[in-house]
Amino acid sequence: MYGPAMATLSDTGGARPRTKTAAARPRRTQAERRAESERRMLSAAADLIAQQGFGATTLEQIGTRAGYSRGLVNQRYGSKENMVKALVGQMHANFYRQAFPDSLSAPKGLPAICEVVDIYMQTFYRAGSAMRAYYVLMAESLGVIQEIRDTFVAATGSFRTRFEEQLRHAKRAGEVSRDLHVPSAATLILSLLTGVCFLWMISPESMDLRTLRRTAIKAVEHALKPPS
Template structure:
């Protein structure tokens, strides 16, 4: 039976560092921002509302992000960080590409609010001056990673020499984003496990050296 006082139990816990407290606060603010986007769209996203939803003041949001634009950029980065797990030890090349596309589709089944917010923001980005540069940069980074996999596959002989890495990167990104939006609109119509395997197999047959 625990007979220690509350103060004794509290004192026994290691105190969080300033960096840990900062990371905790930023995570709470980003989660609140994602909730607001999913509930009411980017127009509902103000620093004051984010602070209120997270239980902080607007001043805290401004202190951590500085502006709504910076908050949106942080939300876009954090929503996709580590979306596909288990790729760290897989070297660049065809197998990395195939695991990425299969893993991406399968991960949609467990996608949380942050990922849903990312897709909603991405879908409206072309007509939004504040969102367009953020998501153009996000897509460019994704295409660069895909391009690197295909180019490495060509270099090591796993991918046909006549394949254009840039064209494949554009096509793969478009496919993944399209599947993501379909899943967002009608998750029951997208079998992520089956589709993940199908997409990977389709790209293997399209790219690999015979």
């Protein structure tokens, strides 16, 4: 006359009943637990920095938001600056996987450049606090936190290099003007993306980022294509 729970309790000698879900769930490895804790801490850091900036954010706040102690955050990263470098590095790695695939079937030349413009602005629109934190940190690296300026110098330099590679491919394919100065064009494309995103953060209600995305793609195509 036992019910299901009572039968389980009796059969296990008084042990607490285990659900099928709990019994079937494998124990996570140390590497998996570490990856999860890092993901939660970096996500917490992005949320806080997006809300209140780098200066007002503390390791203790990050630990509390992530569900860990300040000591664990400090042990993992050593300083707030190191944590920010890890956060920016993660953002770049995630974006690069989307925007610059290594697949042989991936677009090349001008189509690739337009696709990156599209992906960049879509990512900014959808990423929420993560991308806002990125731009807050970029702005603060000019003054308050010069320690991470080198991180953004490297990041923007890497973006320019990728654009330059595709522009040279486009030049060889005859998709852009022969006299195009590749480094300048790459810098202007990156400046367009950065400027639009900064302005949208300052006054999001004054512009439609979806419409701007389409306009930006057309502007890049028009500026780069050779005269007909």
